[in-house]
Amino acid sequence: MPDQRWDDSGPRFRPSPALTLLLPVAVAFLVQVTATIGLSVWLHVPLRFAAASTALAAASALALLAARRFPGPTVAVVAALTLADLFVPPDASPPFIALAFAIIGAVVRGARLWALVSVGTAWLIALAALGFVDARVHPFRIVATTIGLAACFAIGEAIRRRLDRGAEFRARLQERRRTAEQDERTRIARELHDVLAHSLSQIAVQSGVGLHLFDREPERAREALANIRALSATGLDEVRGVLSFLRGDEASPRTAPLTPQPQLADLKALATQRTGLGLAVTLDDRLQGDFPASAVQTTAYRIAQEALTNIVRHSGASTATITLERRGDQGDELVVTVEDDGTGLVPGGSEGAGIRGMRERAELAGGVLTIFPGDRLGTAVTARLPWAGAS
Incomplete structure (x- = not known):
């Protein structure tokens, strides 16, 4: 099941880690392997070359399974497999979209240098080898491939910046929450301190007087006890009123504070x-x-x-x-x-x-x-x- 998380800006849907890992693998495998087999059959490619090309397509897709833990080595392996496929018939093999997933994943996960070095090296080797063997490749294909690789890097950078902004926003939001909670705790402590310190200090004084006069002047001791009873009742009402005020219940007739704000x-x-x-x-x-x-x-x-x-x-x-x-x-x-x-x-x-x-x-x-x-x-x-x- 996908993980749904909520914050103050509304519901946020986040796919599960397993989905973000396995979906590129499945898409790359189905597209590359199916298209390679279909082209090999359509062009009557010899079996050994068809098998080699299909194996390279499958291996590059399955290599994406290591993209989360090892994004740098993964993009290097996928780039090498893609380079090897360029020299295996059929010449019109389908594009290795696993390389696009590997580049984007590496940039997003912080392995930008790995992606630049691996892809740049593989592309230079491919251009040099094609010139060496005097292979005729249409210039449009070279330009399109170069633009496609650059687009993969751009997409990865855009996703990375978006994730960084999201993380920064969540950090600021969490800090605001902590600040608001601390301010609220301070406000509650201040309100309760004012009420309790007032009542309890009076009760402490009155109880001391009552104990001192209990035997000699019982009437005054009784008066002190009556004062303690009145103070405790008043203090309890004030505490309830403060708590009701802090909860914002004063607008409700059923939960109105027992004592209004003084x-x-x-x-x-x-x-x-x-x-x-x-x-x-x-x-x-x-x-x-x-x-x-x-x-x-x-x-x-x-x-x-x-x-x-x-x-x-x-x-x-x-x-x-x-x-x-x-x-x-x-x-x-x-x-x-x-x-x-x-x-x-x-x-x-x-x-x-x-x-x-x-x-x-x-x-x-x-x-x-x-x-x-x-x-x-x-x-x-x-x-x-x-x-x-x-x-």
Whole structure:
């Protein structure tokens, strides 16, 4: 059965290796052997010459069986057999199409030099021998044969270039696939990191408080457990929503995400969630209800969420402020600043996954993210995003 392969450009039919090897052998054998026998009978050629010519025709066709593994030696053998047949009656023997198959196969398989040397040598010997024996050969036959041999080389080169272009195209296509898959993995990891880091860091803090107060203040411990339950449920819904969004299911009513993509209006609830256990989070919203594009809002929310997560996990801050502003000469820029009074930046410290994720989000939205010491000895994370989104 032929092998059918598919790629992004549509279905591609590729014959099996056995077919591409055996079909030239069969065609050459049937044409050459049948035509040689027929001419020998028609011209009443002596039996020994007819047998010799038929044997040469059959041998040149069968030699093509080695064309795949040994394309160079194959074209040399077929050229020699073709040359020998020129000196065996009948003089009007059929053309050896096995030589054409051998030349094309050798050029396609990278044995171009073998083909040039073998065929060129055989043709020069044939011309010299015909002149030596004073054989009368019509000039048209010589010209036609020369043109035919050149055409075989041209066909082989054309097929070789086409195959090379096809291989180059498939390599580029495969590289694009790998790049797209890597980008998709990075996007999924970034989305899940934002959701899980936010929920799990809160759960870890609340569970620690609950364990610490379990015996002394059971009411507060119960409150911490209730918070853990609410956070875990919210986190699970967000994970489902993110996965549904990444799968592109949000357009289907049956598979719509349980929670929509967060917007700037949700920052107030986020600040309330983060307030407590020694950290006071305030929201300074200077937009006055004028919000940018939805995708920009989601990016700004995720950056603020990750910044607060880093504050809880690493800075030891007591206060944090989220500031929303519209800036730029034409008001075309959303500026989100998250500032705390914690321990500040570590000199020479490397960026973790959270900071890399915030920076990637800002860049994908067409903006930029900067992190520098804040006015209160802590850290200030500022994201500048285009108001209308990435262009």
